[in-house]
Amino acid sequence: MNKSKQIVNVIGHINPDTDSVCSAIAYARLKQEISQEDYDYGAKRAGEINEETQFVLRRFGVPAPDYMTDVRTQVMDIDVSRVPGAKENISLKMAWEIMRRDGLQTLPVVDDEGQLRGLITIEDIAKSYMEVYDSEIIAKANTPFINVIEVLSGEMIRGREEELVTRGKCLIAAANPDLMESYIQQGDIVILGNRYESQLCAIEMDAKCIIICDGARVSYTISKLAEEKGCFIIKTPFDTFTASRLINQSIPIGYFMKRTDLVTFGLGEYLDDIREVMAKKRYRDFPVLDWSGKYFGMISRRRLLGARKKRLILVDHNEVSQAVDGIEEAKILEIIDHHRIGSLETLEPVVFRNQPLGCTATIVYQMYRENHVDIPVEIAGLLCSAILSDTLIYRSPTCTEIDRMAAEELASIAGIQVEEYAKEMFAAGSNLSAKSSEEIFYQDFKKFEVGGTSFGVGQINSMDAGELEAIKDRLNPYLKKAMEDHGISMIYFMLTDIMRGSTELLYAGDDAREMVVETFHLPGDAKVIVLDGVVSRKKQLIPPMMMTLQEK
Numbered sequence: 001m002n003k004s005k006q007i008v009n010v011i012g013h014i015n016p017d018t019d020s021v022c023s024a025i026a027y028a029r030l031k032q033e034i035s036q037e038d039y040d041y042g043a044k045r046a047g048e049i050n051e052e053t054q055f056v057l058r059r060f061g062v063p064a065p066d067y068m069t070d071v072r073t074q075v076m077d078i079d080v081s082r083v084p085g086a087k088e089n090i091s092l093k094m095a096w097e098i099m100r101r102d103g104l105q106t107l108p109v110v111d112d113e114g115q116l117r118g119l120i121t122i123e124d125i126a127k128s129y130m131e132v133y134d135s136e137i138i139a140k141a142n143t144p145f146i147n148v149i150e151v152l153s154g155e156m157i158r159g160r161e162e163e164l165v166t167r168g169k170c171l172i173a174a175a176n177p178d179l180m181e182s183y184i185q186q187g188d189i190v191i192l193g194n195r196y197e198s199q200l201c202a203i204e205m206d207a208k209c210i211i212i213c214d215g216a217r218v219s220y221t222i223s224k225l226a227e228e229k230g231c232f233i234i235k236t237p238f239d240t241f242t243a244s245r246l247i248n249q250s251i252p253i254g255y256f257m258k259r260t261d262l263v264t265f266g267l268g269e270y271l272d273d274i275r276e277v278m279a280k281k282r283y284r285d286f287p288v289l290d291w292s293g294k295y296f297g298m299i300s301r302r303r304l305l306g307a308r309k310k311r312l313i314l315v316d317h318n319e320v321s322q323a324v325d326g327i328e329e330a331k332i333l334e335i336i337d338h339h340r341i342g343s344l345e346t347l348e349p350v351v352f353r354n355q356p357l358g359c360t361a362t363i364v365y366q367m368y369r370e371n372h373v374d375i376p377v378e379i380a381g382l383l384c385s386a387i388l389s390d391t392l393i394y395r396s397p398t399c400t401e402i403d404r405m406a407a408e409e410l411a412s413i414a415g416i417q418v419e420e421y422a423k424e425m426f427a428a429g430s431n432l433s434a435k436s437s438e439e440i441f442y443q444d445f446k447k448f449e450v451g452g453t454s455f456g457v458g459q460i461n462s463m464d465a466g467e468l469e470a471i472k473d474r475l476n477p478y479l480k481k482a483m484e485d486h487g488i489s490m491i492y493f494m495l496t497d498i499m500r501g502s503t504e505l506l507y508a509g510d511d512a513r514e515m516v517v518e519t520f521h522l523p524g525d526a527k528v529i530v531l532d533g534v535v536s537r538k539k540q541l542i543p544p545m546m547m548t549l550q551e552k
Contacts, residue, residue, distance in 0.1 A: 052429025
């Protein structure tokens, strides 16, 4: 595979929000602009994009990042050997020369469309030469005459090179003509010398082809008679012994290649999965198919050792529970985040920029300015949208003056009016009536762990209190299922009213209500949990809950 450019994926957390997606897009563009290393940066997403983010991307004409579900090492991360595929009608001799020249143990066989038709190995070629005693094998294999000419370094004096050998045996005319008449049959290939009588006899017995050795001259009479009888003539510089030894090498590889039960791997398959398959097979090399199922190249067990880990830059998260699957196998280069420092560990030092701001997009904005890179209109629109979303139009306690200043400057570049645009954005994101309980729940959900206790918190922000009330009865029954699906002991869901600046907290789990009551000093008999002034999961809900768990 092309090693000139290594891909670096800039990716946010699972269940991505507007900040996660927009920061990934903007930061990938910045890195592509300023990086001195030979990398190709691209934004990715680790989950489905919610309607708010879709609105933002449509508004500024930016395509959604590709969906990346798993960052474990794949076949595409190996240096796949780009061995060209051979056609199944080439001779064994040519296949052997290709394999010897390129140091191959296995040669892939493909058709004109690039589909894999089979495989032939050095062992297969050796068996064809050492274990075949059938004098009719050349005909049974439908060998093209052009192959015979090739292996014998010959010249077609009479006949059609493209025609196939379809019947008869191959023999040497070592006897006198009287005896030859008893064993030459119609359709045979006869290897002989310069004796006129033997040549004449073979033609008269309706041989399909005579092979004249030692470069002997073909007389006009023999040539004319062969033309009349439809007998081909091939002249070779080799003697009869050498010619007879070489001729089986003209058989097309399609006759001996393995056609069925081929073990192939796709570019997208994970090394964890293919190692086990490789271990059970005796083959040294395995064909790789591209995304459309066509032959791509070959890999061996040895090449697995040189597999490159996927290179990642994480934005808007730094915890394993919020990261894309397979994060443990990836090579993390940078982390850009505004949340608490979580559980993610790296094998090597990384660039880690973590600031107590209301939004990751604010940090990305700062980095554009620090590197003196102009912010295009569409990137400004994405970054501004992310800040307005994460800070709830500056109403969240996580919002700082830096966030506000950044958003206002970005709004100016993007040509939007903050309040008017934000209402459109939130309205698009909170259109929940047509969504299922599952879709609403996972629109923004994260898991946390403290002292061996795991819990999850989802959140919906809306500027319409009636809409929040309408979905409450649908979400309550779903909480228990979500808790069981994630194997956690407590689960919460925040119904946040942006205009009122308050949150009604739904909950499930044996100790879920008691923990919230204790954390926020609520009445012991409280059934409906309403947290006035609480709109931020990151700053107002999670820290005090974690403190309560730590004290326990």
